[in-house]
Amino acid sequence: MGIVLRGAAPLTTHLRPLSLSSRLRCSLASFPSPTSTQSKEVCNLKESDDFLQWLRQKCGTEISSVLSVGSSVCGRSLFASKPIEAGDCILEIPFSAHISADNLPLEMMALIPNEIDSQSLVAVALLAEQKLGQKSDWAPYVNCLPCLGEMHNSIFWSKEELEMIRPSFVYRETIDLRKQFEKDFLALKTAMENFPDLFGNVQLENFLHARALVSSRAWEIIKGVAMIPFADFLNHDVSSDSVLLINVKKQRDEVVADRNYAVGDEVFIRYGKFSNATLLLDFGFTLPVNCYDQVRIFMYVPSDDPLYAEKCQLLHEHSVPLKLNSNTSKEKERSFLIKQVKTSKGKVKGIPLALRAFARVLSATSVIELEEMAKEAAQSDGRLARSPLKNRQREIQAHLILFRHLDRMIQGHLAALKGLQNMNVVDGNKSFSIRRKMAKDLLSGELRVLYSAHSWLAAYCKDTRSA
Numbered sequence: 001m002g003i004v005l006r007g008a009a010p011l012t013t014h015l016r017p018l019s020l021s022s023r024l025r026c027s028l029a030s031f032p033s034p035t036s037t038q039s040k041e042v043c044n045l046k047e048s049d050d051f052l053q054w055l056r057q058k059c060g061t062e063i064s065s066v067l068s069v070g071s072s073v074c075g076r077s078l079f080a081s082k083p084i085e086a087g088d089c090i091l092e093i094p095f096s097a098h099i100s101a102d103n104l105p106l107e108m109m110a111l112i113p114n115e116i117d118s119q120s121l122v123a124v125a126l127l128a129e130q131k132l133g134q135k136s137d138w139a140p141y142v143n144c145l146p147c148l149g150e151m152h153n154s155i156f157w158s159k160e161e162l163e164m165i166r167p168s169f170v171y172r173e174t175i176d177l178r179k180q181f182e183k184d185f186l187a188l189k190t191a192m193e194n195f196p197d198l199f200g201n202v203q204l205e206n207f208l209h210a211r212a213l214v215s216s217r218a219w220e221i222i223k224g225v226a227m228i229p230f231a232d233f234l235n236h237d238v239s240s241d242s243v244l245l246i247n248v249k250k251q252r253d254e255v256v257a258d259r260n261y262a263v264g265d266e267v268f269i270r271y272g273k274f275s276n277a278t279l280l281l282d283f284g285f286t287l288p289v290n291c292y293d294q295v296r297i298f299m300y301v302p303s304d305d306p307l308y309a310e311k312c313q314l315l316h317e318h319s320v321p322l323k324l325n326s327n328t329s330k331e332k333e334r335s336f337l338i339k340q341v342k343t344s345k346g347k348v349k350g351i352p353l354a355l356r357a358f359a360r361v362l363s364a365t366s367v368i369e370l371e372e373m374a375k376e377a378a379q380s381d382g383r384l385a386r387s388p389l390k391n392r393q394r395e396i397q398a399h400l401i402l403f404r405h406l407d408r409m410i411q412g413h414l415a416a417l418k419g420l421q422n423m424n425v426v427d428g429n430k431s432f433s434i435r436r437k438m439a440k441d442l443l444s445g446e447l448r449v450l451y452s453a454h455s456w457l458a459a460y461c462k463d464t465r466s467a
């Protein structure tokens with residue numbers, strides 16, 4: 001029992017524009033440009049007091065005596081209304097304030113297919129609260145959630161906007177995610193249609209909005225996922241050590257400050273160690289510099305490789321399954337995540353060993369070489385091509401395959417970034433400007449990762465050649 005540490009869940013996706021209070025309503029586009037995490041409060045104290053008073057009454061307990069609601073470059077935000085010291089518990093929210101799948105009628109749950117995930121269930125619960133409008137127990141909270149036009153998760157980007165991030169794996173992941181949500185919606189629609197009083201006529205757009213609201217602001221709780229009013233007004237700072245905690249004994253969520261805050265400072269937590277890719281897909285924002293950036297790269301055995309069948313077979317036998325590319329339905333591929341390369345005590349971190357092993361298999365030019373790899377794997381831990389190839393030339397060839405692959409990716413990213421730079425943006429199209437900046441953050445973060453891996457591979461080939 002006691003406090004369980006957890007990060008903000010990268011749940012994903014959204015709801016529809018409700019009639020937000022025009023005073024509380026915030027538009028990211030209308031804020032000054034973000035520079036510091038110590039943004040000063042732009043706060044309507046009356047609105048903030050009303051909201052906290054409503055939540056206090058609903059929960060029957062004090063939520064926070066040191067925080068007030070306001071707006072910053074990050075949208076709605078929480079600010080220190082009194083001096084805060086590191087270690088102070090700054091907010092406490094009872095579990096009774098959660099909006100979760102438990103809000104849905106049991107008869108409805110029986111109609112929902114098992115494969116629907118808990119985030120989508122919460123999205124449905126949110127849709128029901130929206131339909132209730134002012135009669136909802138959560139109306140003051142639901143009414144101030146961002147409307148569809150204020151959300152920038154990549155699933156909402158137009159075709160033209162998505163083109164800006166085509167070189168990134170996020171392009172493919174966005175398309176796949178949207179397809180998945182459309183599928184979930186079809187499955188849920190039937191269940192919702194059985195309860196017209198609860199849901200009315202929910203459209204795909206409404207579901208996507210609700211689903212994105214959940215992914216960008218729900219947390220994993222002990223049983224599934226929940227929206228936690230007020231806690232979800234906290235914005236993300238990658239350098240913060242504060243996270244949302246579950247106090248099981250006291251049946252409440254808590255946040256403990258990781259630093260001192262002066263009155264008027266914006267208070268942050270860290271949602272998780274998320275890359276810009278995750279932030280863009282699930283939360284609808286990016287950071288100009290993100291130390292957790294990573295790049296997914298796709299490798300495949302070329303179909304014109306004379307040893308195509310043998311290589312696929314060997315990979316398959318050694319638990320390296322290849323998946324059909326969902327977009328082209330042509331290549332059978334495998335994806336690997338790479339991170340900024342760091343070397344410590346002679347060990348390389350950032351380029352997975354599995355990727356280098358894959359490249360070693362790709363580099364083979366004879367059946368004998370493949371057989372040797374299989375033999376060596378059987379004599380060690382069963383994993384294929386984990387050690388440098390004895391034939392130094394072939395080891396260099398394998399790494400050159402990766403080097404050239406990354407080189408092509410770097411060229412693609414550079415060209416896309418140049419395109420973004422030269423792009424004409426129609427005056428007043430704020431949403432497009434925000435998304436273009438996000439595309440730039442994403443691609444330049446990926447470029448940093450690619451460059452680091454590229455330089456390491458060049459150095460490795462050089463050292464191996466001269467060894």
Ligand SMILES: C[S@@+](CC[C@H](N)C(=O)[O-])C[C@H]1O[C@@H](n2cnc3c(N)ncnc32)[C@H](O)[C@@H]1O
Binds near residue numbers: 026073233237284286
């Ligand atoms: C959990 S909510 C935080 C409250 C939110 N600002 C609002 O207006 O309700 C998460 C959303 O806040 C925004 N956000 C949080 N941290 C941010 C940051 N560091 N930079 C830009 N936007 C941020 C993003 O729109 C994200 O989807």
